[in-house]
Amino acid sequence: MERIHIGKVIRTELQRQERGVSWFARQLPCDRSTAYRLLASEHLDTELLMRISCLLRHDFFADLSAVYRTSAPVWKISQQ
Numbered sequence: 001m002e003r004i005h006i007g008k009v010i011r012t013e014l015q016r017q018e019r020g021v022s023w024f025a026r027q028l029p030c031d032r033s034t035a036y037r038l039l040a041s042e043h044l045d046t047e048l049l050m051r052i053s054c055l056l057r058h059d060f061f062a063d064l065s066a067v068y069r070t071s072a073p074v075w076k077i078s079q080q
Contacts, residue, residue: 002071003066007041013058014039027055058059 002047014024025035038044044052053060 002067003042005042005069006044006060006064007039008050009060009063010056011039012058013060017056019056024055036078 014020020033021032021039022037025032028035030038038048038052049060
């Protein structure tokens with residue numbers, strides 16, 4: 001299955017919205033070094049990702065789901 005680096009996806013959305021890391025850190029709230037670590041993270045806690053989705057008004061869960069739908073194998077459930 002294809003992997004998605006959620007920090008890179010968030011960084012791309014920040015750039016699209018023409019917002020900087022300092023703004024992002026103030027809104028979360030956290031310090032800039034923590035914000036940079038979040039943007040470097042391949043994985044994030046779902047509650048934090050929900051907060052970021054609301055903050056940026058972007059559904060990052062939909063981005064993750066799109067990757068899953070296009071690359072996940074079809075699982076067969078055998079009946080017993």
